[in-house]
Amino acid sequence: MKKALKLTGKIILGLLILLSILLIIMTIYNQIMLRKNKDLYETPLGQLVEVDGHNMSIYTEGEGKHTIVFMSGWGTSSPILDFKPLYSRLSDENKIAVVEKFGYGFSDIVEGERDFDTILRQDREALQKAGIEGPYVLCAHSFSGYEATLWAQKYPNEVEAIFGLDMCTANCKSEELYKKEQSLMKLAIGINKFEKATGLLRLGSLDQSGTLTEEENNIFTEMTCHNLLNETIMNEGKQDIERAVNAEINGSALPTVPMILYLSPDSTQADESWEKGAQAMVDASSDGKLIKLDCGHYVHDFEYERISKDMKGFIEGLD
DSSP states (O other), X not given: OHHHHHHHHHHHHXXXXXXXXXXXXXXXXXXXXXXXXXXXXXXXXXXXXXXXXXEEEEEEEOOOSSEEEEEOOTTOSOHHHHSHXXXXXXXXXXXXXXXXXXXXXXXXXXXXXOOHHHHHHHHHHHXXXXXXXXXXXXXXXXXXXXXXXXXXXXXXXXXXXXXXXXXXXXXXSOHHHHHHHHHHHHHHHHHHHHHHHHTGGGGSOOOSSSOSOHHHHHHHHHHHHHHTTOHHHHHHTOHHHHHHHHHHHHTSXXXXXXXXXXXXXXXXXXXXXXXXXXXXXXXXXXXXXXXXOSSOSOHHHHSHHXXXXXXXXXXXXXX
């Protein structure tokens, strides 16, 4: 028995040593690849405009009467590539614009607080400097739902409609979920930072849609290994900022612009407040629809065909 335990201990120790060696090799390899592929995450896919003394990335495609502005969820490393499965099916009839907030994609990493009034001001200025005129159809994923709602409240003449891709709404999170997120977030962030540092993110494709080219996949990987959870993104995701924007939104009437809000079971099953918040938005809308999808939180990576078809029909009805 003692011999068996001793042998088992040696095997476990050997495996741990082997794993440590592999992680060291992966970490070194990751740094080599980041230097080698520097051009992939430093060469913008769109244009850069100056906002507050820093460069912000804007990508545009297509022409049309309506301009759809895509706004990413928290922590998405490459919004331009993340949204491509959806906007590539809309740009034949519409002008599309992907705004990469500071800290995201090819935009600069900046210091300081990232409250939503600042983010909204910067995004509006970036669009104006890029020559992209409103009114806009806002297509917001997850965390950017707060910004889209605030935009429609503060500047209603600039917003034609809202498409919510499992987006956050005021009161979409219960106090219980806030507490749960606070405890789980540290673990999730720790795991992601470990994967980023060691290069473990390189072991699989980050393209959930399966539609990106090999070159686009490579860019996505390098962007993620370079950008993931940087200082700017971390500052934006602070809970006090999220609570503050909820209070600000609740201080005014919900927007009445036409909208379609898509929900994922990833969110609705985590907290019943998620669906209630979306329903309140739809009820306030002059023409609102709530659609439940059976897919992951990044709904645009799974149901891009269905969503693009819905959006085209809905936008035609705006005329």
